Amino acid sequence: MLKNVLASKHYVNPLVSMVYLVWSFYMIYSGMGFFVLVASIAISIYLGIARKLTILLLWVALPSFLILFLLYGLWDAAVTTLRIATIALAATTAFASPKPQHTAYMLYKIGVPPLIAYSHLYVYRFLQLLSYALSEAIDAAHGRGVRSRFKILMLLPIPLLVYTINTSTYLAEALYIKYPRREKTWVDKPGFRLVDILLVLYILTIFILYILGHDLLVLKLLTY
């Protein structure tokens, strides 16, 4: 998924994605999660991460559903799971949608120290490396005959920690080499594109509908 975010030509303006995140949480809080769900699914399809996100969501949603079903019954379990899934989907798409260089630019412009804005960019790269290391470490454990998932979970932190410490040295070197330069090649000025305008229009439309039309039947039906 991170690979998609870093390499994709599909992205959203960081300011718009931040507005979208705030709007999402407000709408979910107000019981209008359905519209957030629609927007999140649309964004995830646009970003090309829908399939991976579905797998991730199933991991989050299924255990919650099973526990809630046992405790409270089908209806409450379904509604709460849907809420959890909507929150997870909205947060993931909001954070995955802007380009890291654009976010770095925004952070830098609003006065966040350049080192932090720059580090944020590296976190993306590092997470990608870590996810690769994780899959390699799992393969290595299988190769040594460790089959039990629990055992793998117990053993994995050691090679991953060593990898992280080793890689952080290279990361620090890269930071040192690039950071002091005046020419900030690691930021990119974001623009407003059609996708941003469409998203803002959708957010505004739903928000105005919600403010003006509490009694609209369609809104009542879709409340959860």
Place this chain on the structure above:
Amino acid sequence: MLVLENIWYKDIIRNVSLTHSKGILAIIGPNGAGKTTLLKIIAGSIKPDKGVVKTPKRIGASWQNPYYSFYRSTVREEVELAYKIAGKKGDPLELLRAYGLERLADKSPYRISMGEARLLSIALTLIWDPDLVLLDEPTTGLDYFEKGKLASILWGLGKPVIIASHDLDFILRVSDYVAVMHKGEILVYDHVFNVFYSRILEKIGFPLPPAVLVGEALGRRIRCAEECLS
């Protein structure tokens, strides 16, 4: 027995079919040819988009970065853990001696050289007695003597081994069969000598190992001498 039938995976593996049941099979090819991906498909960590994969249940593997497979603070403890995982009893020092690593017994596995780490990783893989052994670039970082040690261990294994490597000299030395991969396809799968003398390696940009060139030159001289004598 390993059977791969018409395997496709993204653009990396294209219609690969392979059968291997005995001896050492080497997969060779340039970078990006799909060797490691094919090994991962065999190991079961990548699911192919299309095709049939039939493998033995117990597959041992040593991957490109050996440091991912270490969990303990000393090499001796690492071997003890491997014995525990395998449910076997054994003397760690004896095993390390067989691989020429006994001097490293009390060192951290993360502090040993790449070649030593690779040998250790292979040793740990072989302890649990898998039915099929996969080795990805096993000779990277190994010196001449370590390569010799690894070769003799592989000969003595007596179980199917698949090696993905660039090291043509080592492959010529240890393998029984060779599959040449190029752009995700297997161009040739044959006995090692047939492959090395078929010139297919030159066509995909590999220089022939000196041993093959010497062999060819000797063969020509013998033929020439025979013709002269007759």
